[in-house]
Amino acid sequence: MQGIVYKSTGSWYTVKSDEGSFYECRIKGKFRIKGIKSTNPVAVGDRVVFDLDKIGDETTAVISEIKERKNYIIRKSVNLSKQTHIIAANLDQVFLLITLNNPQTFTSFIDRFLVTAEAYEIPVVLLFNKMDVYDKDEKAEVGYLAQLYRNIGYHCIEIAAKEGDNVELVKDLMVNKTSMFAGHSGVGKSTLVNALQPGLKLKTAEISGQHLQGQHTTTFAEMYDLSFGARIIDTPGIKGFGIVDMEQYEIGDYFPEFFALKSRCKFNNCRHLDEPKCAIKAALEVDEIAWSRYKSYVQMITGEEENYRTDIYKE
């Protein structure tokens, strides 16, 4: 039988079969995924093959195969520094919620998020939330930002989750897909989920208070079916995406508007910093590339290590 992993607790996996029934599965043997050292071999969102084993009166379901993942997101394991934990697999898209204030979402955060998503090959939709509270100037600022990101190719929607404004547009994008919501604490993730499906309680709430680093906090992701034929993956305490290790020279490739121009730079290993005849800097001069984007790029290139490791998982 085949199905999708909806929940994992470490030793048990809840799998929904293609026929629509749920099975509590174990795994048999060791699964090694090429290239990743992970503490959990099977993750929420994985498509798996499983068999029913009858031993005496008891039937157990055993996962025997994991289908190839189209993408996955990881974070560093909290206890074992070299190992990683796969948070979720096979995401169709991530919605990044953005607010101008309460809390403020900086473009540097948006850009780092987008770079990580590009590296993971996960499409991002930008949701500018709380449109109902903005004054004229703030509305104009959102309009500017939305246009900036649309020009690069990202889908942007202005919503007010609390009022239900444009929530239908979000719904339409979610049908038959697996999605995740991300963004700073307080941007309205729970409010949006509630607007999409009243009554569904997720664990997205922030782990409150103090500094939890170093502590062993296990947060398991879980998948939910929504009534209109969509799936969402809830990952407690998530603000971003976890870690991606990337080399400096790769970073520019994850800015799509830089990537499109880079063949026109004089040097094929141009870092777009102070090299002569750089197409990216030329585009910047004529406002074809936004200064905020370039600034984010420079920050990632020249910043401290943590910057270009893009560790924006919150814990």
Ligand SMILES: Nc1nc2c(ncn2[C@@H]2O[C@H](COP(=O)(O)OP(=O)(O)OP(=O)(O)O)[C@@H](O)[C@H]2O)c(=O)[nH]1
């Ligand atoms: N005015 C207005 N307030 C909103 C909107 N969406 C959310 N809020 C409010 O913003 C606050 C935070 O919303 P939550 O949905 O709890 O935010 P969250 O992103 O889930 O936060 P965490 O659970 O901490 O990650 C709440 O007081 C909401 O009522 C909106 O569209 N307009």
Ligand SMILES: [Zn+2]
């Ligand atoms: Zn260049």
